[in-house]
Amino acid sequence: MVALRMKTDLVALSITAVLAMSNIAPSVALAAMDSVALGGVDSGSMAAMDSAPVAAKGSAATSATIQNERKAPARTPPNMVWVPGGEFTMGADGSTTSLCGGVEQMRDARPAHRVYVDGFWMDKTEVTNAEFEKFVKATDYKTIAERTPTAEEFPTAPPENLVAGSVVFTPPDHEVPLNNIFQWWRYRKGADWQHPEGPESSLKGKMHYPVVHVAYEDAQAYARWSGKRLPTEAEWEFAARGGCAGEKYVWGTELKPDGKWMANIFQGTFPNNDTGDDGYVGIAPVAKYPASKFGLFDMAGNVWEWCSDWYRADYYAQLLSGVAETSAVTKNPQGPETPWDPSEPRAKKRVQRGGSFLCTDQYCTRYMVEARGRGEESTGSNHVGFRCVMTPSKNPL
Secondary structure (H helix, E strand, O other), X not given: OOOEEEOOOOOOEEEOOHHHOOOOOHHHHHHHOHHHHHOOOOHHXXXXXXXXXXXXXXXXXXXXXXXXXXXXXXXXXXXXXXXXXXXXXXXXOOOOOOOOOEOOOOHHXXXXXXXXXXXXXXXXXXXXXXXXXXXXXHHOOOOXXXXXXXXXXXXXXXXXXXXXXXXXXXXXXXXXXXXXXXHOEEEEEOOXXXXXXXXXXXXXXXXXXXXXXXXXXXXXXXXXXXXXXXXXXXXXXXXXXXOOOOOOEOOEOOOOHHHOOOOEOOOEEOOOEEOOOOOOOOOXXXXXXOOOOOOOOOOOEOOEEEEEEEOEOOHHHHHHOOOOOOOOEEEOOOOOOOOEOOOOOOOOEEEEEOOOOOOEOOOEOOOOOOOOEEEEOOOOEOOEEOOOEEOHXXXXX
C-alpha cells in the first residue's frame, strides 16, 4: 500500500495513489483523492452494527465499575501511575448518523458491553519530545516521517514526489465549509517530530510538549526500548474512566464544570480561528490541565494516542454477536484479528483514543470518553502522539 501519512479528526486517511500521481504537487494530489477518503461505506456491515444487542436498563449500559482490590505493587516505575483494573462498561449505546459524531455518541462505540482488564501501570502523560529525544539519541532511530520513500517501494511514483515529510494542520485565513478536509491539511516536506510545523520549525521551547508525527511503528519502537508497550483499547478506556461509569467525559458529566476548561480542545470557529479560551492555541505542553481520577493527564484532547488494537468499526458488535446475555464479560480483549474501516476497507488502521486540540462541537467531539478514533498505521501528523503502559511482570525495577 502506498500511504501518504495522514490522520485527521474527521477520518484517518491512507491515500493509496498520491505518490504515483505524476506531475502533481502533493497538496493538489491530496485534493484529487478526496473521494477516496470520504466514500465507500459498507452499508450491510453498518446495518449489522446498528442491529447489535443494546444493553437493557440495569445491565451493561448502567452497571458500575468494579475495581480490583489488589493494591499497587510496592515499586512504581518513574513517571507512571497504577491503574488497578477491574470490570467496567466499555462503549455506549447511543448512535449517530453524523460522520464524526457531532455532539452525539458514535456508531462504532456501540453496543455498551462489559469488559475486565488486569491492573497495569500507565504513563502519567503522553510521551514528550524530551523523552523521545533520549530514545533517538540512544538508538539512532528514524521515524517513518523522516525516511524518504524509495522507487523500489513506489515504482510508479515520479522522483519529485518521493520526499520525506508528514501532514500538518494548516488553518485557512477565512471560514470554509466543513466538507473538505484538504482545506486545512497539507503534506509538508520535512515535517517530522523534530520539525512539527515543517522544516522551518523546531523544538525550541517545546521539549515538554507531546511528541507528534509518530506512526504506530515509531510508537512501538519507543515502547520496546523503554521496556513498556502500547495500551490495549480496553486498558485505555478503563484508565480514562477513572473508576466511574456512565460519564461523558474523563472528568465527569459537564464539559466545563464551574466554567473551567478541563482539556485542550478547539474553541472559536473551526478550522480557521482557534481562540484559545482553554489557555492554548494549538498543541499544549503536557500536564497543564487537571489530572484524572487515577492521576493521569491529558486523557482527553491535546493529541490522539495510539493503542495496540486493530481498528474495526464493528468490533464491539462482534464481541456480543451470538452472546445471549449482554452482561457477559470479555476478559483482557486484545482487539480484532483484522482491521476494517468502512470508509477505507483496505487500509490497515489501529485504534487511536482521546481526541486532540482540533476537536470541537462544531465538527468532532471525540474527546468524549467512549469515543473511538483510528489511524493508518504508517501515518502520523502534528496531532497524534502516544503514551505507554507496563504490566507488573515487566517492571524492570
